[in-house]
Amino acid sequence: MLLDIAKLSVSYGEHLMVQNVDLSLDRGGVLAIVGESGSGKTTVIRAVLGCLPHEGRVTGGAITFNGKNLLTNTVAQWRQLCGTQMAMVFQDSGSMLDPIQRIGTQFVEYIQAHSSMNRIEAAAAATHMLARMHLANPENVMQRYPFELSGGMNQRVGVAMALFFKPQLLLADEPTSALDVTTQAQVVKEMMHICREDGTAIIIVTHNIGVAAYMADEILVMRTGRIVEQGPSSAILQDPQTDYTKELLQAVPQIGEVHHDLY
């Protein structure tokens, strides 16, 4: 087992945000966490990566990654882990990137921070990785600033950076929510393809249940900091057990057959 979370509770100051969350993930598996905003789904994956914001802290439970308890990690141990064994893709990679540095500069810096490659090797490897994410003309992209790229291109750069070291676990926080449907379909497929090739496990947090269904083997539905329902995606989609999941699924607009004849 790659990741095991047992009875996790997270608080922001006095406010209990996540309660008693249990989940586990095998190597190469894909898990989707769905739910409304404020349900604590992002908090869970931030706790896994040890980057809870502000007052956030883990108040109970355990997070075990590769058999090791992450909650006792020192700063040095986190640095060894993050980026190479575990990586994160954010909703808007455009604002994760440094606005006054070229893509190439930051990508090379990122690679050198975690490996012993020299600049030229790192630049070549980065260009190769951008090409794997189907960015057209990757040499040119390396020379651009984030503001010169579209949202979809920035997001591809973010995914390329996160997957560069073939991490064992990718944490994706709403990776396609800010994108158009066409770009979303491209990025989801490219991300899945690379993860499958490299054997990377994914936890994706999303409110797009269609994307969750496409990617995940297992879906976990959260509401107000608790797990409402979890199980294989086909079971959750076809036979939801709780009223909340049913309501959530019913609210998703879908295209069916010709339905209203108004003209």
Place this chain on the structure above:
Amino acid sequence: MTYIKPTKKAVLSIRDIVKRFPTADHRYLTACNHVSLELHQGESLAIVGESGCGKSTLVKVIMRLHDATAGSVLYDGQDIIRFTGEEKRQNYRHMQMVFQDPAQAFNPKMKIRDIVCEPLYNFALLSKAEAENRAKELLHMVELPADFADRYAANMSGGQRQRIAIARALALNPDILICDEATSALDVSVQKKIIDLLLRIQQQTSLSIIFICHDLALVYQMCHRAAVMYLGNIVEVLPAGYLKEAKHPYTQALLRSIFPLRAKGECEVATLQGEIPSPLDLPQGCPFQERCSFCMAICRETVPELRLIGREHMVACHLLDVSEKEVKTEEIE
């Protein structure tokens, strides 16, 4: 969901609207390229397309937030693009807008009562003394409790704020409501409630709605007609319930990019290659030629015209000529 049957009477006619923005290097960015559309009374018309296709620019031209480079927009027989000064201001009584991000749409220091009544104050239709009752009515219309009148927008959830935005837009009883991605910042369950609310209000008041959206599934469920825009051009207009019968390769590609609620491996999602090209130098010929898998020689030369091919169904694509010719030759043979 319940729908009203719209009339065929055009409440707004957009005719040949062109909007170009000059750029720093003396070129022009064409956001809208000869767009013509009609909005019928009591109808919800969706404008769909990827970001950068010009859909927001189009409604900003209608709302007079941008000045059009060419073209006209007729409301009640008058070209509202030519309006200036007081005439332009008075025109806002007939059309109002709801914006994408409800968190940024309000003055944080104003109480909800003043926010929803402000349009009425602006046109001197309401005295401060009457505000209390009018605010209650408006809040009731959008299904919010009356005591929200004394709150501030910051203390509300996204869905509640979007209801306030709708109440404010409808305070003047406009004929036309323009929603610019009004639900894309909301959760699906909240989105559903907002859509139900809009449809209910439309039923009661036969309001005409222009609904900018990039979620085709939502358009399919709530709108009467959908106009698909690509690179500043309208490429297809069709009844939203018939989206699956779309003929334009771009509309078909958009439909195939949607992730349905099916478990892994049960369905395949096709992707459109590349990104929307730069609107700085529009290609000669069909705007979609670079990404179209059926691109022919003629597509690189002439722009296909929007033609009526069925009930309320218009398509701008050269492929239709080809299939027609094929049908004709088959008939002859």
